[in-house]
Amino acid sequence: MRDTQASKSRSLLYAAAAFLLLATCVSSQAKADVPTFTVGWSVYAGWNPYFYMQKSGILKKWADKYGIAIKVQRFDYAASLDAFVAKNIDACTMTNMEAFDLPAAAGVDSTAIIVGDYSNGNDAIIVRNGLTFDKLPGQKIMLVQKTVSEYLLERGMVLNGQQANLSKLKLINTSDSDIVAAFMNNKSNPVVVTWKPLVSQILADKSVHSIFDSSKIPGEILDLLVVRTEVLNRPDGSGQKFAKAVSGAWYETVAQLAAGQANAIKYSAGASGDSVESYKEQLKTTSLFATPKSAADFTTSPTIKQKMDLVRQFCFAHGLLGQGIKSADDVAIIYPDGSIQGKKDRVRLRFNATYMQAAQQGKL
Template sequence: MKTTKHRFFALVFTVFLLIGCCLPASAITEPPTFTVGWSVYAGWNPYFYMQKSGTMKKWADKYGIVIKVQRFDYAASLDSFVAKNIDACTMTNMEALDMPAAAGVDSTAIIVGDYSNGNDAVLVRNGLTFDKLPGQRIMLVQKTVSEYLLERGMVLNGQQAQLSKLRLINTSDSDIVPAFMNNTSNPAVVTWKPLASQILADKSVHSIFDSSKIPGEILDLLVVRTEVLNRPDGSGQRFAKAISGAWYETVQQLASGQSQAIKVSAAASGDSIDSYKEQLRTTSLFATPKSAADFTTGPNIKQKMELVRQFCFAHGLLGQGVKSVDDVAIVYPDGSVQGHKERVRLRFNAAYMQAAQQGKL
């Protein structure tokens, strides 16, 4: 009897093995894989921790997917996203509008992580003031929020008429600190922390304007290509839920001062723990999904985005052939649209932040 049972189970095992061997490769499917690009910034370094700590994998496993995390220089991350080489990317609200949206890539912001509250700054040597900046070499990453911050500083300091005389030197974020520090003939630079903090360590340099003067205008987002989010198999929705769950688990650890989360996030940019904590103090982090969802569904975001889109249009950042600021439109969670409804390219979606708030992830 025992031998008969053993033979029976051996036969069943052999049949299943043969079936598995004969299945076409298409029938053995790998889990959907998504790649997220991030670059060095206080509000984006947590993506490095999410990967290293296993938090990202835990949430990805929950939804039956794989999430890869890849570090880039900032401009390169945007180029990769526009080229559809990665599925999601950390970026500011302005770059979401003037890069993928302007290039015709329909994109959706699913996480509003924070706003810069002093992290971005205009730094000068030799006691320069805004009225002395026209004609001077100003180093920055062009077509990013650094250029936006510089212009807002000029306008708010009564120098709007001098904007056309600014001399901008495009410099990548990986090169900007040594390029500025090693050449004292460069009198001004616009950048963000931790790069700004490294430059300010030189006592001959000081800040004349920073993002705390324009709260809520420089938003830090996680943006997903809309076509990825809306994949027919539902994997894009699962991705959005997984990464939102991982994000809010991580942010709560940061907000509560969890030492490992802060230590690894600091290490993402080669910073000391003290330096990273200093950066977080000038980052207005939406530490709870409720605070993020409330901001995204409130009226302030529309007012801030109006300033940003007008800047982008005035500087020709919305793409070739764009004749009106309304040609690259933005839709908000309440369905309201800034611009032509048939030209929506950037979407703010609060659904995943709200799901996190309600404990439904």
């Protein structure tokens, strides 16, 4: 009798174990079937909110709404661009210039779905020993080459009458993760070009000062979220869901930031190891498009075309568009109104206001 009872107990235990195993397999398969997207971001006042967006659960809430999963991954800036071009991540925070001269120039068709802000003093040229623009030729200049730092440097030189001396500049390519220490610990490096919060850290040393910043060229250095167009246009529609989810999460996050919500400020500051006070100072020189309307209005205005034309001509002049490119028109840009800068069969960068407008209309 005891043997029969024991046999029944074992049978029940085996059945329960089998059921749990099956349930686990089904659950794992369900998770595997959820379309997953990865967004790369790097340290910058306008991009740190991606860290808070994930930390707060805002991103998960919006991803769940659309039945997808979204991860955010921090990189050094240049490494994030490399990962995007290599198709190791689906979307990436980057400036308008890098969107044009890296993925677009490499033939990676990309779409800017969020125009987040423009640098209004975040990027700066900083010098020692009272150097002025006419003294920069021949000096070692530390920066992340082929980025907006190089663009800012040239615009500063041109606007200060030094265009003829551009070829005499000595550029020292330095990672954004190393540039503060490399500049501050080596007094023989007299010039650095970088962005906040790195600018703020460097300017804490009163022996150096800024001679030019991005507030002198408003709207020229745009900060975007860029998605590979093939991801956006996936046949199963998951790419569209991603664009809607990340846009909804972004505008919920930015609304909190603009309202001064304590955790939004705290965690965005903490993303780069900054104090709340330092981060608030950075935001003062970041012209956030805090509402989807302001972002959509800028993206659909003639202004963005004017600014992008300056950028694309710079990229071509500096050979940043790759070998065999005979003009800036060989890498074309299309805007929300359908107008194209460049050759129609060479469109590689797209500005898409659809999701910003949907957020404005409350349709996400």
